[in-house]
Amino acid sequence: MNTPDTKIKRWGIVVIQSIPEGQPQTGTKLYEDLLRYKPIMNGNIFCELLNVVDKNDFEEAFYNILSKLEEGDILTIQVEAHGSVDGIALSSGEIVEWKEFYNLIRPINIALGHLLFIVMAMCDSIAMISNISIEQRAPYRAFICTTREMYPDELYEGFLSFYEKFCNLLDVSEAMTALQKEILDENGRSPFQLLSAEAVFEETLSSTRNIYDLCVNQLNRMVQPITQENLERMRGQIRELLVELQSKYSDYYNFRDLY
Numbered sequence: 001m002n003t004p005d006t007k008i009k010r011w012g013i014v015v016i017q018s019i020p021e022g023q024p025q026t027g028t029k030l031y032e033d034l035l036r037y038k039p040i041m042n043g044n045i046f047c048e049l050l051n052v053v054d055k056n057d058f059e060e061a062f063y064n065i066l067s068k069l070e071e072g073d074i075l076t077i078q079v080e081a082h083g084s085v086d087g088i089a090l091s092s093g094e095i096v097e098w099k100e101f102y103n104l105i106r107p108i109n110i111a112l113g114h115l116l117f118i119v120m121a122m123c124d125s126i127a128m129i130s131n132i133s134i135e136q137r138a139p140y141r142a143f144i145c146t147t148r149e150m151y152p153d154e155l156y157e158g159f160l161s162f163y164e165k166f167c168n169l170l171d172v173s174e175a176m177t178a179l180q181k182e183i184l185d186e187n188g189r190s191p192f193q194l195l196s197a198e199a200v201f202e203e204t205l206s207s208t209r210n211i212y213d214l215c216v217n218q219l220n221r222m223v224q225p226i227t228q229e230n231l232e233r234m235r236g237q238i239r240e241l242l243v244e245l246q247s248k249y250s251d252y253y254n255f256r257d258l259y
Contacts, residue, residue, distance in 0.1 A: 001110060001111055001112075001113055002071065002072065002073075002074075002111070002112050002113030002115060003113060003258075004113075004259055006071060006072055006113065007072055008072050008073075008074055009044065009070070009071075009072030009073065010044055010045070010046060010070065010072060010073050010074070011044060011045050011046075011073075011074050011075075011076075011167050011168040012045070012046045012047070012048070012073060012074070012075045012076065013035055013038070013045070013046075013047045013048075013075075013076045013078070013163070013167075014047070014048045014049075014050065014065060014075065014076070014077050014078070015027045015030065015031055015035065015047075015048070015049045015050065015077075015078045015080060016050045016052060016058070016061050016062075016077065016078070016079050016080065017049065017050065017051050017052070017080040017081070018051070018052045018053065018057075018058060018079075018080070018081045018088075018090040018091045018092075019080060019081060019082070019091055020091040021091070023152070024152035024153075024156075026080055026121065026152050026155050026156045026159075027049060027051075027078070027080030027121070028049060028051075029156055030080075030156060030159055030160060030163070031047065031049040033160065034160060034163050034164065035047040035049070035163060036049075038163075038167065042167065045167055052090070052091075053090065053091050053092050054090060054091075054092035054094055055090060055092070055094045055096060058088075058090060058096055058104075059104060062104040062105065062108065065077070065108060066107055066108050066111060069108070069111050069112070073112065074112060074115045074117075074168050074169065075108065075112055075115070075116055075117070076116075076117040076118075076119060076166075076168070076169075077105070077108075077116065077117070077118055077119070078118075078119035078120075078121055078159070079118070079119070079120055079121060079122065080121045080122070080155075081121075081122050082122055082123065083120065083122030083123040083124050083125045083127070083146070084123075084124070084127070085124065085127045085130075086098075086127075087100070087101060088101060088122065097131075098127070098128050098130065098131040099131050099133070101128070101139075102131070102132070102133065102139040103139075105118065105139045105140060106136065106137060106138075106139040109137065109138060109139055109140055109141065110137055113255075113258075113259075114137075114138065114141050114197075114254075114255040114258075114259070115141055115169065116139075116140045116141055117140065117141055117142055117143070117168075117169055117172070118140045118142075118143035118144070119143065119144045119159070119162075120143060120144060120145045120146065121146075121155045121159060122146065122150070122155075123146060123148070123149040123150050124146060124147070124148060124149060125145040125146050126145040126146065126147050126193060128143070128145060129145075129195065129200050129203075129204075132200060132201065132204060134201065134204070134205065134245060134249045134253055135249055135252075135253075136253070137252070137253065137255065138197035138198075138201070138253050138254060138255065139197075140197055141169070141196065141197060142169075142172070142194060142195065142196040142197065143194075143195060144162075144176070144179070144192055144193070144194055145192070145193055145195065146191050146192060146193075147191050147192075147193060148191045150191065154183050154191075157182055157183065158179050158182045158183045158192060159179065160182075161178040161179055161181075161182040162175045162176070162178060162179040162182075163175070164178065165178050172194070176192075176194050179192050180192055197253070197254060198254050201246075201250065201253055201254060202246075202250075205242045205245055205246040205250075206242065206246075207239040207242045207243050207246075211235060211238050211239070211242075212231075212235075214238055215231050215234040215235050215238060216231075218234055218238070219231070219234055
């Protein structure tokens, strides 16, 4: 596992692609047009393209990545596939649920000392924030996601601009600016967002978030009437629980107990 004293030796970019035949292979094009040349320009960089078909292939790809890691590595993993609310849709038609995905990348993030950067090149990948396990280590340091359905050319052109500026996490600010400027909607907004593990954790457990639906669902489970008095009581209980959970798990989840 990388530690605060570990000397960084290599920066890796691995593209895992699972797109059905006959559809634009955006990961392949990105790799062939740009990524494969990065190691030539910088000997400390390695880039790899992995094509997978089904769930078994997908899982095996992450196990292999973990087994090949060396001390001092920093890694970016880009997933090129179709996205859904439920998870990652593979070319076989199988769905890798977000919890399953986190279980695959968490050991890699731990081995890297919380320096794993994830890029989700697919539609509506912001849905991945819907499922986190606060009692475990964060599965990533930060990730790029999309907030709507995406066209293949948007993903290709956007990440082409991104990787022209990006080699490792130190470059993320400049590269993210290039990505967001490249693809804008009619209102001048970018569909790409950069979120950190800490920000997602804090938002999920924020005691000031809108928890009305949580209160209603809990009262329904308890077969209690939805009255203002019951809602206020339940709101107070849930907010106390959120504060308690945040205090208990924040440092562990975000690796602050180690760094």
